[in-house]
Amino acid sequence: MIVGTAGHIDHGKTALVKALTGVDADRLKEEKARGITIDLGYAYSDLGDGRQLGFVDVPGHERFVHNMLAGATGIDAALLIVSAAEGIKPQTVEHLQIIDLLGLDRGVVALTKADLADDDQLLERMAEVETLLAATSLKGAEIVPVSALTGRGVDELKTRLLALGESSKGATGFARLAVDRSFVLSGAGVVVTGTIHAGEIKVDDRLLLTPSGLEARVRSLHAQNRPAEIGRAGERCALNLTGARLSKDAIRRGDWVVSSELHAPTDRLDVELSLLTSEGQPMKHWSPVHVHLGAAHVMGRVALLEGDKLAPGDTALAQLVLDEKVGALAGDRVILRDPSAIRTMAGANVIDPFGPPRNRRSERRLAELAALAEPDSQVLPKLLRLETGFVETGRFGLARNLRPVDVDKLLQAAGGAKLEGFGFLAETLAAARKDIVDTLKAHHEAKPDAPGLQPERLRLALAKRWPPAVFKALLDQEVKARAVMVDGAFLRLPGHSLTLGARDEALWREISAELVRERFKPPRVRDFANAYSVPEPEMRKLLQRLAKVGRVVEVAPDQYFLRPVVAEMIAVAHAFGREFTAAEFRDKLDNGRKVAILILEFFDRHGITIRRGDLRRTVPQKLEQYGPAGAASTAAADR
Structure with missing residues (x-):
């Protein structure tokens, strides 16, 4: 478990951590010289049963709250420090606000x-602290008088910390580590x-850095300050990383080291936002703020979704x-500070990390x-019972x-099923x-001489208009079940077909x-007539009726080819394996320059070929637009 210290400057956080662990968490020369914690300090201690507690010693000076936040968002429990001699101070209050906004209980x-302090002063301070905690997530927390100088209460404090239990961070799911320091170690x-x-x-393990996307392999690691083969959720780890493009300058505080499945950088977070009661005025829509998430610190704006103001x-x-x-x-959990980074304003819980840029205030989105x-x-x-339906x-x-x-298990427990x-x-x-069957049936009844509906026309005609990708999944299922042909x-129902009269069929x-x-x-329309x-x-x-059902393709006005023949001609063009000229294509088909040009212009219009001057090349993704190159000689029999 990771314990974070919190409290006002000079209230003895670093000295207490040293008394608990034997480690001086002030690691910077400037910290030593000034006697204050500027950046995050770390120390570890075995508190008696073999388990390691990690301590994050955070700055107490108001100028370094942004550093405090880089450590606070990774802790499991709080060790709030209040001086018995001085009592509650401004950073005591702000740090407690942050603990509360992070939901640390x-x-x-x-x-x-x-x-x-004498006994009366201690009782008075304890009463003050109890009152301060009463409206926060730390309500009812144990208060232990301690002295790092004399050792008073240190053992009792260890016992109280141990009783808090282990980390509640999820052991399931993919790996995710919040980077708060990056450096180069000689020889490593x-x-x-x-x-x-x-x-x-x-x-x-092969991991990615988010948001940069850089690849990294874990060469070695330390978990809770000990060499290890594996680091688990709730532990502080040091990872020795290697990668082709990796360098100290390529990594910054606030990055995440994640499994590849979790690499999804985002800049729109839909959240549940709480404005502190201590704020003097409402927060307005589109207010600029400092945003702290994990160890990251970025600027952003607040787009309110339920009005234009949020009251304290x-x-x-x-x-x-x-x-x-x-x-x-x-x-x-997210912490928001004012544009000048002077005070903590609000906290938020991320509901959807991939918020939409449009329709974010719509009734449907708010229900979602x-x-x-x-x-x-x-x-x-x-979620599955909302209007969206999927x-x-x-x-x-x-x-x-x-x-x-795990998603499949949740879906099954909800009485659902997965489809593509x-x-x-x-x-x-x-x-x-x-809906699909009824819509096709109604179309067939209204237009018995029509072949059916094209997929997009069917999607738009349904009682419920699904997004294209969802509709495709639903339609594919019906096609596989042969409920739709x-x-x-x-697209048509199995019992429906375009039938020609006896005269037209013979023709x-x-x-x-x-x-x-x-x-x-092939001959043109007037030639057949x-x-x-x-x-x-x-x-x-x-x-034209035959073209609608896909038996023939009108390549040029009044110039129809069998559909398999069009596929065959596409294959002929692709077989060049390079750019080709109209003359080369004409020679392969032996059909004359005029008809060859008409065919190639048709290919150009439909994106099957790309023309550059007198040269063309085929587009691989379009090769089967009219089906595989089959035997055209069997086309009539197949029809």
């Missing part, structure tokens, strides 16, 4: 310099120190819009945030540092299936046979 108060290389907030880090002592939903990206996850504020075990039942399981797991198997990366309630899936570019057999024989240079003594408008209408 485990702690002990050390009434230091007890040798300088780059070393970072920090607290593991989740998961485990092992020697030889009130809590509301807000979005923190940061000037630079940070690593953040749901459940992280209310559901996301629930604990892991309760969030999905509420959860993106990968994003949900990332935001809360849940492994896929999205979670739904069973009743939602059933309703979506019915894919017919060229159209199509003749036309398709001709299209196979002259597959690279003259050949079979059919009025040209009637012939054109027939071929």
Whole structure:
């Protein structure tokens, strides 16, 4: 467990840590010279049962509160220091406010310099501290008079600290360490120190630095100041890192060392924000603030989501819009200070680390945030019953540092099911299936001579309009179940097909046979009309109907090719394996320059080829836009 000291300057924090651990946490020359803690100091102690307690000695001077915050957000319990000789001071109050805003409810108060006060003074100080704690998360905390000089109360304080228990940080989930120091150690290389907030880090693990994305391998590590093979959540660790682009200057306080699954830098945090009662005036929408999260310190603005002002002592939903990206996850605690960094103003709990830039105040979004504020075990039942009707399981797991198997368990417990990366309630899936089938059925009844609906037209026609990716997952399921059939570019129900009259069917057999024989240079509409003594408008209408169901493709006005032939011609163009000319393409098809140019211009329009002067090249992603290059000679029979 990590214990953080807190309190006013010169109230004896560093001396008390030394009495508890035997280690002087003031490590900088300037700290020694000035007699105050400027930066974070660390010390460790075995308090009697083999477990190591780590102590973070934070600065008590108001000028260095930003350094205090870099250590405070990684601690499990607080050791609040109050001098028996001087009593409560400004930084005592601010540090306690920070402890309260961080939600720390485990702690002990050390009434230091007890040798300088008599019994009456000690009782008076204890009463003052109890009153101060009454409205905070440390209400009821033990108060122990101690003296680092005489040793009074030190053993009792050790016992009280040990009774606080072990770290409550999550052992499950992917690894995540908040960097508060980075330096180069002679003979070892780059070393970072920090607290593991989740998961485990092992020697030889390959990790990423967030937000930079730099790759790093763990060469060796120390956990709680001891050489180890593994560091666990709740332990302070020093990691010796190596990587191709890694250097001391490439890492800064506030970075995270994370498993690759957690690398997702963000600059918009949707939070539940609480403004301190001590603030003299309401916080306005878009107020500039200093934002402290983990060991990071960045500037940002507060976008209030439930009004334009937040009164002192009130809590509301807000979005923190940061000037630079940070690593953040749901459940992280944030401290906000005023633009001049003089005072602590507010605290926040991250609900969604990936807040949207638009519609953040919409009724739908506020309902979603209310559901996301629930604990892991309760969030999905509420989230899946919202108007949206689905959860993106990968994003949900990332935001809360849940492994896929744990997300699946939560989804199952909520009565849901996963479909191509999205979670739904069973009743939602059933309703979506019915909606798809009913919409296609209604279309067939209204337009019996139409082939069906194109996918996007179907999506927009549904009673519930799903986002494209979600609709695709739902549709794929119906296609696999053969409840919906894919017919060229159209979707239809299994019992529906475009049927031609006896005369048109006989005419199509003749036309398709001709299209196979002259597959690279087919006759035009007027040629078919003259050949079979059919009025040209009637012939054109027939071929247009056939194009709608994907049997033929109109490459140029009144110039139709069988669909498999179009796929074959794309394959011919791609087979060059390089840029090619129209003449080379014409020679391969042996169909004359004019028709070859018409085909290539069609390819250009549909992004199948890219033209540069007289040269073209194919686009690999478009090669199967009209299906695989099949045998065109069987096209008529297949139809």
